[in-house]
Amino acid sequence: MMISPTTAGVISNAHVKYPAGLITDHIKTAATAKKSSYPTMSVTVDSTLLTGTYANKHKVPALVWFNEHEKRFISYGSDKKEIIKLGPKQVLTESVINLKKNHLSDEATTIHEELDARGLQSASINTLVFRGDKTQMLHVPKLLEVFQFLNKDTSVKGPSYFSYGILSQLNPKNKYTHLWQGFGFNDKFATEELKYLIEQDRVPSFSLIYLSDNDKKVHKKGVNQTEGIEDADKRLQAILNKYGSWEKALKDNLWIVMGDNGQTNVKDDKKTALVDLRKVLKDYRIHKISGNIQKQDQIVLGLNERMSFIYLLDESIKQEILQNNFKRTIALTR
Template sequence: MVYVSSTTSPKSVIIIMLDTLMDKPLQRALKEERIPAFTYFLEQGKYFSNVVAPFPTMSVNVESTLLTGHYSDQHGVPSLVWYNNEENRIINYGTHIMDMMKLGLSKSMYDALYRLNNEHLNTKVKTIHEELHEQGKQSASINPLVHRGKTPHYLKIPRFIRYFVPIDKQIETFTSAKFVYGRLSKLSSLKKYSRLWNKYGFNNNFSVQEFTQLVHNNEIPDFSLVYLPDHDKNVHKNGPMDVKGIKDMDQNLQTILDSFPTWEEALKNHIWILIGDNGQSHVNKDRRQAIVDVRKLLLPLKITKLRKGVQKDDQVVLANNLRSCLIYSLNTNDVPLNTIVEKLKEDDRLEIIAWKMNDWIYVTSANNKGSFQFKENGEMKDEYNQTWVLDGDPSILDLRIQEDHIYFGEFPDALKRLHSTLHSHQGDFVVTSVKPGYEFSGEVTPSHPGGASHGGFHKNDSLIPMVVTGTESMPDSLRIVDFKNWILNLIK
């Protein structure tokens, strides 16, 4: 079918989410490499280098925030790994196959394939897909983990997986009208697969193949979110300044643009938003120094083992999210949060340590005798017009105070992001993040000495670039949490 452009209807919005796209390596690639697609988008659009991602800086949290227009205190997906107090178990949407096997592979797969979107993502907040459906408009979700909408689809579990994992052949989920989730739910009949995991479709080439199918069939909906995941592993392995993955992503973007009659027509008839999901910080080469083992810091407290699950005499549960970690006390009479905090403060590789008590959020850092506390609805106003009551040493969060205004330094939107994380789900817990150069270790979760990692609170993990073409409109602020209303207004 020949592509037909529309000159009368409103432009559709196409978001290409480029995993781990960061400003500095992109600028390097523009100077040193030939990346014609990125160059073309930049020439035709506006570029922003410092969009703020939610914390912890993990994809499920980022996608949930983008689609709902809320931080995790409202959308309810705290991070990639967290402890569900109601079910008394650790939720893991996919750090490593061994982590998931220890937790129970069928249960972990069901968490990722069904519960994430249909139970854990707060049903009281609407996603972009849901709102557009209610307006009689269509949307597409091409490979992001978070995709809740109003249209029922079936995830078809391959026989190879069902041979090893006791899981239903089909899982019903509700998502966008056009929906791709690897080979579990696809649009095209093409079979361009390679290695074992890649053949299940969770890779850049498959995302591009499926979206260009919409282009060729004249089925581009009012809104499309297309996720290209591959660059993440390049940066984990090679470090933040890796440009090979950027060159590969440029090839993907060229393929998408080439599916239109001309590149000019592609940009003329659609609003394009190219955006990263999180940054990454370098991890030092010396594993002994780079990897922070929280289990050792918390000795002699008894920590839940993944394979055993929470036992009667366990005191602490760990939810490791690479450069951040959620640490839960199972009984604060037995292990007060202050006990956990004091143990963590012994390691100067930890950058921030935070916990909530009543209405206040308390923050300290390693080897820091002072503390800082804050709560909502005060007379102090930050860069995003959020108001706070502050007490203590604001330098712990690298805050600059001028009269009644708060300005952020190394930790973008520090107050709201911490406040949201600590109100994102039930339980008594401490959240901590390590400095650039370091990463937390778990029982199995992969570590990346000599490479890079994310999940942290630092601006390296938190600031991402964005290119926008086809509109002069901008969101209220350069935070992912503020993009939903902007996107919906673009589609009106």
């Protein structure tokens, strides 16, 4: 079995005979390749883990990017201010529906799809990327429906066992779905979902479980905090205990515990830690994400924390000039 204190965990019954290379090929490419998936944003890395391909093939470039074919700014929700400017409905539509249906390339087959094609079932619990072959209806809360953030009859393509916070849960008695609990996108909810499958003797051939609380705590408190890892360890113990003994849990399943990427501290001094792209690019018209692309827009920024995409809409802008501007800016901050 494989579980992660930060992202996806894969669980597979050891007694199931898999076609040669099916899972190992994905894992080798995604987890042990010499080249890391880039950029290290969760949706991009998780798409690599799920398909065994890099972003150039699975086509999910980052958390925030610009769709040059549709001339549209895409965000799966990276910052509260950004979500407010774009509108929760747009961000939810992009992250819940478009990411899996339209953005993740059909040419990059997911593990769920490959297993289903071979007559094997799989599960996805709170993972960001989950595309499978089964139509799954979402349970849209009244609050989201009233504000028209999501339609009542919204459905997605997922695996046989699909859990996605309050929008889709396996255990009808799972109570960790309140507003202050992130509507189910928390470690307690995810753990209860997997425990439910174990209790019901319904653990499929392959499962991914996403434990996201550690990621949130590290972003808030820094890389030296271990509370998130300790809590994740307790969740893992609770899961193993459902088998009666840890020996039985290890005998019945193959477990892998991993994270999707690492994190690093940023300097406290904003003057040296941050590069204000608005100042560097002050001579150009930068697209305002609160509206549609305008004819006069020259540049679109796709800000992804410690990296950024800079899309040039105006063909007259020379990349060499921009590069020199950045070099001067970086030199001044040192």
